[in-house]
Structure formats: structure tokens, C-alpha cells
Amino acid sequence: MMKDAQPIHSTHYQLQRKGDAFQLQRVPRQMPTLKADQVLIQVGAVSLNYRDLLILRNAGQDSVAGQIPLSDAAGTVIAVGSSVSRWQVGDRVAPNFFSNWLGGKYQAQHYLNGALGGANTEGVFAEHIVASDNAIVAIPTHLSLQQAASLPCAAVTAWHALFERGHLQAGETVLIQGTGGVALFALQLAVAQGAKVIITSSSDEKLARARELGAWQTINYRQHPNWDEVALSLTDGEGADHILELGGPDTYARSINALASGGHIHQIGVLTGFGPTPNLWPLQFKNANIHGILVGSVAHFNALNDFLSQHQIIPVIDQEFAYEQAVEAFDYLASAQHFGKIVINLQS
């Protein structure tokens, strides 16, 4: 028995096979059924991540035919299950990337059975979604639904890396690759913590915008393919204390070279492909660390939101698309013209 009435009709996007890859199709569906411990959310906005592009291109290892894609949404609770007491109709919430990693130690089954929009767990690209009452977070009051929709994957990943695993301190140096979603959240969080950020980009215009957000130093990695050497010279030969490793095979060896003694490589991205095989030998002589990072838990998301509220951080949204413009939004993501996040707005 639900505590509130719900509308009858809804639509969602699903992934349909097209050759070796997938295409997006919007289809009608029955309103999702609500269990006792679940809430029904009217989605206000979703955001895109590079992962969603990989899934659409079938570049990952997941079998997602028929699946609802995307992991990132924010919306308003419109009904609650009979045993739900912590949420009320009207609450503004966002689902965690992992529907089953609430906190504590990460386990493989969190990815296998709980990654939203992956092979085994429905995603959020829908007008209405259901979520367990313990798998969602309240969104910061200073953020719109569109801004909050940009948080679940990119921002939680940056938070998990720099703060939960790296214990970032004021005055430390952080090197960030590119100006996409994860990168700009890392920039904003690190600047708010009082760290010195070196950021790389293929575009001088984007680097100028990164400086406006507080970047300490910038490097154009097209003009300076040896950006690791540039980073070393910018830090008087010391290197960066934290490196957001977003590139993968083409960047990893340079990240190791640009790392400071005792530093942290946060291994996150696959922008240049999968399976880097760097020579790890130099890490031993730096007494350095590698942290494998896979998004984060509900507890991480809540801690991130506290920090965002404390520092009144506003996510950088490059462009908003309408619900009907899913294909255009994905094409724009693929073009890599964006600076920050791409959002799809479901509110008219």
C-alpha cells in the first residue's frame, strides 16, 4: 500500500541492438511498481558520463540489450512504499551509482548487481524510477535538479579518490587530466580544499576557463605531449601529490613520471583505451600509491554533498538537452567539445 497516488503512464529510453553497438529508443511503459521499502521518483534531469558512451558503443564487457541506460539522475519523490519513513513526497533526491553499496568495504557484487544502467541493474533514463529508500541521497538545497543530476558518477568518483582514499590536504598539488565531468569536479573540490591544481586540456580556451575556476597551473597536452615533464618543472622537480589518472594507456606512464614521492595515483579512466601496462618499477622508488577507484558508496555521496553545501560549490554544466534530444546529447558527448557536464532535462 502506497502513501500517495501515482500517475499511470511513463516512458523510458532503452538500448536496442544496432549492428555491433546499440541505439537509443524511447518507449512507453507501465509505471514502475513500488515495493514497501522503495520510493517512486519523478526524474527532473539526468546527466551523461563517458561510461554511457562506452555502453552505447558496446565497448565495455556488459550485455545491456533492452536495458534502460544511464546512472545519473535527480528528481522528486512522488510516492513512498508502506515501510518508508525517512523520505516524504516532495523530497529532492538522487540515486547512488551503486544501488547496493551503502557504505563500508566495497565488494565485487556491488558492481555486478548494483551499477545503475549496467548489465544487471536498470538505469535511470526514464520519466519515473523506483529506488530503495537506503540507496538514495538528499540533494544539496543550493543545487537545482539539473545541477544535482551531474553528481552521482563523476562527482562521487572525484570525491572518493581525493578525499576518502587520498585524504587530500590543503597545499598539496593535484594533477588533473582534461576538462570533462570527473576532471572539473576534481578541480572544484581540490580548490575548495586549498590544494594547488595543475590541469591539462587539448584546448587553451578550456584551460582559461579552468583558471577562472581556480586552477593554479594549466598545460595544453596537444602543444606539450610531454606534459609530465612540464608538470615536474612547474613543481620544482617534485611532481604532483595526487594524479587523477583519466587517460589510461596513453597517459599512465607519464602520470607515474609526474608523481611526487609518497604521492597517489587515482586510477579512474579509460579515455585512451583499456588495460594500461605501465612500468610500475618507478613507484617503488617514490614510495608511492595507486588507488583503483570505482565511483563510490551512499556514504561517500552524502559526505560529498556535505562538502558541496559547506563550500556552496555549483557543478559546471556545459549544456542542457531536452528529453527528446537524447541522440543529440550523446553525439555532443562523443564530440568531446564539452567543459564539465552534459545534462538532459526532463522538466518542461
Ligand SMILES: NC(=O)c1ccc[n+]([C@@H]2O[C@H](COP(=O)([O-])OP(=O)(O)OC[C@H]3O[C@@H](n4cnc5c(N)ncnc54)[C@H](OP(=O)(O)O)[C@@H]3O)[C@@H](O)[C@H]2O)c1
Ligand atoms: N572508475 C570510475 O569509477 C569512473 C567514474 C567516472 C568516470 N570514469 C572514467 O573517467 C574518464 C572520464 O570520464 P568523464 O565522464 O569525466 O569523461 P568526459 O566528461 O567525457 O571527458 C572527456 C574529456 O577528457 C579529456 N581527454 C580525452 N583524452 C584525453 C587525454 N589523452 N589526456 C587528457 N585528457 C583527455 C578531454 O578534455 P579536453 O577537451 O579538455 O582535452 C575530453 O573532453 C572516462 O574514461 C570514464 O570512463 C571512471
